[in-house]
Amino acid sequence: MSRSPDILLITEPWIGQQLADRLDDGRCLQCSDRYEALERLAHKSWSAVVVTGPQEDMLPLVRAVRRLRGSAKLFAWQSPTWPDRLHEALTRSADDLFAYPPMPQELARCAAAIRGPVRPAMPGRPSAQTTTPPALTNGLAPAEMAALVQSARTIGSLEAALADLVRRRGGRPVRWQDAAPTTPDEAVLLRIENGHPRVLVAAGAGLPAKSVDKLLVSLQMCAGGLATMARRMESMQRLATTDDLTGLANRRYFYYRTDQILRDMRRQNRPATLVLFDVDNFKHYNDTYGHAVGDEILRETAMMMRRALREHDLIARIGGDEFAVLLWDEHPPRQPDSEPVRTAMALVQRFRQTISRHTFPMLGQESRGVLSMSGGAAIFSDDGDSCRALLRGADKALRRAKRSGKNAIHLLGDTDA
Numbered sequence: 001m002s003r004s005p006d007i008l009l010i011t012e013p014w015i016g017q018q019l020a021d022r023l024d025d026g027r028c029l030q031c032s033d034r035y036e037a038l039e040r041l042a043h044k045s046w047s048a049v050v051v052t053g054p055q056e057d058m059l060p061l062v063r064a065v066r067r068l069r070g071s072a073k074l075f076a077w078q079s080p081t082w083p084d085r086l087h088e089a090l091t092r093s094a095d096d097l098f099a100y101p102p103m104p105q106e107l108a109r110c111a112a113a114i115r116g117p118v119r120p121a122m123p124g125r126p127s128a129q130t131t132t133p134p135a136l137t138n139g140l141a142p143a144e145m146a147a148l149v150q151s152a153r154t155i156g157s158l159e160a161a162l163a164d165l166v167r168r169r170g171g172r173p174v175r176w177q178d179a180a181p182t183t184p185d186e187a188v189l190l191r192i193e194n195g196h197p198r199v200l201v202a203a204g205a206g207l208p209a210k211s212v213d214k215l216l217v218s219l220q221m222c223a224g225g226l227a228t229m230a231r232r233m234e235s236m237q238r239l240a241t242t243d244d245l246t247g248l249a250n251r252r253y254f255y256y257r258t259d260q261i262l263r264d265m266r267r268q269n270r271p272a273t274l275v276l277f278d279v280d281n282f283k284h285y286n287d288t289y290g291h292a293v294g295d296e297i298l299r300e301t302a303m304m305m306r307r308a309l310r311e312h313d314l315i316a317r318i319g320g321d322e323f324a325v326l327l328w329d330e331h332p333p334r335q336p337d338s339e340p341v342r343t344a345m346a347l348v349q350r351f352r353q354t355i356s357r358h359t360f361p362m363l364g365q366e367s368r369g370v371l372s373m374s375g376g377a378a379i380f381s382d383d384g385d386s387c388r389a390l391l392r393g394a395d396k397a398l399r400r401a402k403r404s405g406k407n408a409i410h411l412l413g414d415t416d417a
Contacts (some may be wrong), residue, residue: 007114008072010037010061011052015077015102019362022111034061035111035149035229035325038222042066042146048114052100062093064222068142075110077102105333138220148222152230154237155215162190162219163200168315170212171344174202189216192227243317244303245295253399254316258326258387262380265328272328272380273344274387276394280372280406282321284343289363296362301355308351341379348375348409356407374398374409383412 007023009016009030014031031037034053041049041064049065049072051058062076076090077100088099097115098106128413144165151161159176162401164191167174174189179197190200190211241253249257258274265272279301281286298321305323314326327344356372363370376397378384383393397412404410 006278007046008037008040008046008049009079010034010065014313015052015107018107019101019111019114022107028367029393033111035152035225035302038064038068038225039146039149041065042149046072048075050075050077050110050114052077052096055079055086058082059086059093060225062090062183062222064225065200066093067140067218069219075113079112110270135358140215143398145222148226149229151227153233155227155230155234157414158226158230159192159198159200162223166190166200166202166212166219167213169215169312170202176200190219190223192223207218207235215364221290230365246299246317248302248305248323249314249316251316251318254314254318254324255324255387257314258390261326261328265380266385267297270329270332271340271382272282272326274380274390274394275325275327275344275348275375275377275409276391276398277325277348277373277375278400280374285371286364293362298356302375303352304358305351308354309347312349324394345409345411348377352409374401375408375409376404376412378412408412 005027007028009019009028011019011030011362013032016028022027029040030327033321034057035106037334046069049069051065051074053061057412058076058078062074065072065074074094074095075098076094077098078087078090080101087097096110098110103109145346146316148158148161148165152158163176170278176198178200179191186203188199188201192198204208222345229312239381241249262272279297281296282297285297288375298317301323302315302317305325309315309325309327312330316322316324325348327340327347329340333340352373352375358371376399378393378397380388384390397410401408401410
């Protein structure tokens with residue numbers, strides 16, 4: 001029966017493999033991502049932890065490991081070129097240090113240290129044999145750290161989790177704000193960088209120092225790393241859902257989000273309108289002016305579409321010069337005789353007319369009115385009950401608009417559109 005890993009290697013993969021080869025491979029878990037490693041530390045006990053990393057990250061990472069798992073043996077790798085004061089700080093936190101980049105003899109020495117007994121505690125650092133719960137030594141329990149790591153999906157969700165933790169511990173209202181000067185009756189508790197500084201403040205006399213002081217110190221030490229993680233997650237989300245050229249939603253996200261919205265519309269028995277657009281004669285502009293100009297046309301068209309439609313409407317570039325829009329109402333109609341479909345069609349017709357009157361500078365001085373768009377519209381749930389079904393219907397209506405002379409929007413099944 002295989003045993004659960006109990007040695008965490010927060011290292012580059014090649015170092016982790018070298019160490020695993022010298023130890024019982026089944027005992028080792030290699031983790032290159034430092035934030036994933038912190039989450040693993042918060043959820044499970046480890047007999048030993050090995051850490052490598054860049055100079056600027058090493059000390060915070062070693063301290064975070066020590067806070068989360070004070071009972072684990074902790075070994076760090078450092079370069080001989082690093083400053084003496086960093087070496088001294090690492091010595092106080094880690095059980096032993098090894099020279100980086102690792103040579104075979106250093107790897108063997110590290111493996112032997114992992115297998116061997118724990119060094120006696122040195123002055124200024126907690127003993128690796130201590131069983132004192134982290135919540136009692138630094139104010140931040142492993143479960144709380146794990147919850148913060150889980151919340152670091154966006155800066156907004158991270159800020160909410162940090163504020164909630166401080167609020168629960170301190171029993172006073174707190175709020176995030178831009179790092180503007182605070183009033184005399186406000187206390188700044190935390191600070192994070194998110195392009196511009198943000199601070200967590202408490203109004204009034206502030207929070208009782210004894211109840212949250214250690215917590216705030218711990219939170220401040222990890223807030224920067226968590227904010228970096230949240231920004232990375234937001235960046236990954238944008239890459240996964242956004243069209244690079246226009247900044248609109250991409251095809252994959254349009255399908256996903258449209259089906260989400262349609263499920264809500266079905267529960268509330270409300271309509272929605274899906275419109276499929278493309279630029280008339282776009283190949284001509286690409287061939288005549290070049291693909292760079294074609295790209296500029298698409299970018300400017302996307303910008304105008306955002307301006308013409310409502311903020312909550314879902315707009316996407318789904319391929320080439322094709323754009324898709326889902327027009328829906330966020331809230332139930334205020335008037336019983338409102339006509340959401342008619343409102344949606346009026347919005348897209350206004351956009352079409354705006355495009356047909358617009359001057360595109362990249363097409364030259366006489367470009368006003370030379371470019372147009374055609375569209376086809378399908379209605380949920382009359383013409384389909386899913387994104388794919390509505391797109392098929394809208395495509396049929398779009399082809400009819402093209403055959404009828406272009407620069408028009410046709411509604412599926414409406415021969416007079």
